[in-house]
Amino acid sequence: MQESAAPRQRGRPRQITRERILSAARTLALDELTMQAVADVLGVDPKALNYHVGDRQALRELVAVDAFAVELSRIDMPTGGDWRDVLRRYATALRDATVKLGELVTYFRLPASGVGALEPVERVLQNLVDAGFTVEDASHILRLVSELGHAAGREAVFLSRSREHPYVAEVATALETAAAENFPVLRKVVAARDASLDDGQQLEFSLNAIIAGLETKLP
Template identity: 50%
Template structure:
């Protein structure tokens, strides 16, 4: 998953300013998130959230860096909330642990929805976000991989799961534009040409992207298993 900038949360609170008379309101990061999650992504603005909280929009600057930072904050909150639902078993094969982790990651990306472009890497979140990452690394090392190999495998699995989540979102929004372009090209040639590509287009139209992670993990795990065999032979 990718992203370069994130508004750094503060542990303490700071008083905002109301636009009328009376005492200024105190707001927190959690209040901002709660208010922000009530808006559709296109309607999410500093002013909109400030109106809900009854504060001046500048009061939010203590926690978020403008509209972009606000969207990043909400995206990470949704992602973290979903990923926390995963419970990795105390005992288990490394392949099962990796699969559970990747599936949870894919599902969390899907839940972020339209705010996916603002999503940060898992390590940009709180310390509890590091626990499942640590667990997967430990399982890989215990299976016989070096720490560098385990790191590479984890990055591959994480990128694959995030990509699969984005593919699901694209599919639900009407499909991959590249597949639509391929279909348009095939319509300009005889029906008997390129039968395999035509099957690809049909599979994509039937929601094949919804289950692509299963195939990709099968390939990744098979490759990792071969690495272990080579290390012990």
């Protein structure tokens, strides 16, 4: 007697992971980046994304962090170099990585996760410790320089949009309501700042000031 064939099992639904969500999101422009659009690329119901990504805001933040980590992982951070040069290179790389985010910059906040982004961080910390800084000081230095580089990148992105720094415009407007003889130095600063956009001079000045102060902490 011939045995009856076992009933064919239905295929299991495609598993959703953060990696697959990111892979799908990378194919979409920012103005198209929605939960529905990503779900359509993956061929699933949008509700299937909720476990990994809560809403559109969280989705865009996820994509921004991923894009930043990819850029940061490309840093060629030397080991054993002068700690001053390492800090300058790291801050510049952070600024450039932030600029690469473009419109995604409004959805990104430090720190960035991912092994690729952690490797240059580890090298910076190791370099500082090797130079004589304590682990605690190295941690504070890393945070300070990271925030500085990221802020410089965000400012560069904003300036690329308006070609006019919002803070300068606000101060200039406020000065118009004051008497002409008031705030003479501030007026010169605004005039000079408005005449030429920041081309990295502020980041360089800040780094020089930080490094000069840090040098006094070493034996």
